[in-house]
Amino acid sequence: MNVIDSIVTQAASIAAVRRDIHAHPELCFEEVRTADVVAQKLTEWGIPIHRGLGKTGVVGIVKGRDGGASGRAIGLRADMDALPMQEFNTFAHASQHHGKMHACGHDGHTAMLLAAAQHFAKHRNFDGTVYLIFQPAEEGGGGARVMMEDGLFEQFPMQAVFGMHNWPGMKAGQFAVSPGPVMASSNEFKITIHGKGGHAAMPHTGIDPVPIACQMVQSFQTIISRNKKPVDAGVISVTMIHAGEATNVVPDSCELQGTVRTFSIEVLDMIEARMKQVAEHTCAAHDATCEFEFVRNYPPTVNSAAEADFARQVMAGIVGEANVVVQEPTMGAEDFAFMLQAKPGAYCFIANGDGTHRDMGHGGGPCTLHNPSYDFNDDLIPLGATYWVRLAEEWLAAARA
Known part of the structure; x- marks a missing residue:
């Protein structure tokens, strides 16, 4: 597995951020504290930010070694909101807010993109611009659509946009991506x-x-x-x-x-x-x-063929061809679909494992999405962040060629 060493080195500190977010879940369009954490980290690393799209959304702007002069840009999106459900876990980072829980791993999605952002800030190994999209209100609020209505793609022009979701039950160390419909309306x-x-x-x-x-x-x-x-x-x-x-x-x-x-x-x-x-x-x-x-x-989440194939190639370079599996479509829904209606891109799954990663004190239920015993697998942070970095670097390099 070809993960980036500097990301591995910083993984523990990013995992601490993830657990802090997990302990303080916020529902759709209420992600004020979470957005503050994201904004503070990006600013700390010297990444300019824009706040307020979709009420609580945060966009980080990372210019490459050319200062973004090429005009080429890629968007990487993570969602930030939690679910209105009671957590059964009792470990140290369990939810401190009654009736609210990060039961879908959006805390982990935010952490993986933050880990990539930290690397981008130190190693701008690309020409063009990477936009880091921290989106509110995926769980029923349509935050992607609201960010777009507020001018996301007009203020931050990009040629493609990519998203990623953890997927319990898949063997950790694997990815899944396929062209065409991957999630339902x-x-x-x-x-x-x-x-x-x-x-x-x-x-x-x-x-x-x-x-x-x-x-x-x-x-x-x-x-x-x-x-x-x-x-x-x-x-x-x-x-x-x-x-x-x-x-x-x-x-x-x-x-x-x-x-x-x-x-x-x-x-x-x-x-x-x-x-x-x-x-x-x-x-x-x-x-x-x-x-x-x-x-x-x-609407349905539909991956464009060229971008799905490109993502697959990037994944294969990190985990090997055998660990990039077919993305079986699911009848669950995802508001990243709105972004894919407006821009080419691909939405992939990163395996979350079978649940054995959970700390003592987890609930008795399975480690599945929208389950009160769920927890994100922090071991994915270096892998997910490496994918974001390599995807942006290689996509911008290919676009320049």
């Missing part, structure tokens, strides 16, 4: 069925929304099995059904909520249109009406 729906309430002993005098809801839920699955091409991916999950207050009363209304996930906008367009038709026509068939709401949160 995330969308929510809410359907309110309006019937006519009445006595449960006399259902013929009303319009019962509950069996209408049951029929609707079943019908939605035919969209997946009969309207969508079998080779396309799509999931409709009805996760909430709310109706009624008494056992002997037919309710006036019934509410359905859930999510839809796809790997393409075309499939998403079809599913939304068909769900609306099914909902409205099912209600009409029973003399009921409905309100149909559909909210598109995050």
Whole structure:
């Protein structure tokens, strides 16, 4: 494994920063302390910063040996926010904020980019500019989109942007990257069925929304099995059904909520249109009406082919070809997707291992994402930082050639 020696030397101090961030988790758009830590470190290392994009976002600007005169630039992104969940771990760096936890490893993502930043500050072995993007609000807040709306790519022009996420269950020392869709779109729906309430002993005098809801839920699955091409991916999950207050009363209304996930906008367009038709026509068939709401949160995360291949080559130079595996797409969502809609780039996974890295005092659950017993593997800091450094150096060198 060809990690950079100077990064290894500083890894313990960066791990201490990571654990400090883990102990003080902040939710989306509330990452004031975390942003302060990032800004203080970058400033300490002599890296100019810009604050305020996406409310709490921080951008570090590292000019190469040419002072950035080439005009070429690459963006490296890490997310900073935590999740609204209670941590089960009791080790020394466990969350000090009740109901908040770094259960997805964004503390580790921030630490790996900080480690790369420290190296960049001392060894500007490239021509052009590296933009270090510390993004807020990935967990449902769409921080990437908000940073872009605030002028991220206008104020900091870059030709490509790259992201990275730790991936539990993969053997530590491995990476995964592939072209095309790697994470799904995330969308929510809410359907309110309006019937006519009445006595449960006399259902013929009303319009019962509950069996209408049951029929609707079943019908939605035919969209997946009969309207969508079998080779396309799509999931409709009805996760909430709310109706009624008494056992002997037919309710006036019934509410359905859930999510839809796809790997393409075309499939998403079809599913939304068909769900609306099914909902409205099912209600009409029973003399009921409905309100149909559909909210598109995050688009699919789609890696551009050239950048994914380039990232793979960089990874292979660090860990060897055998340790760069196929990135199996997941139906989870990621707001880095917004950046990839605007710029070429690639979103990769770095293996977090099987959880045996955790200190004594970890919770009894598995070391998986969004689990109260999760913790980031600090051994990844030198490896992840080395990837960021080599990726930027080699991408800018290739762009110059």
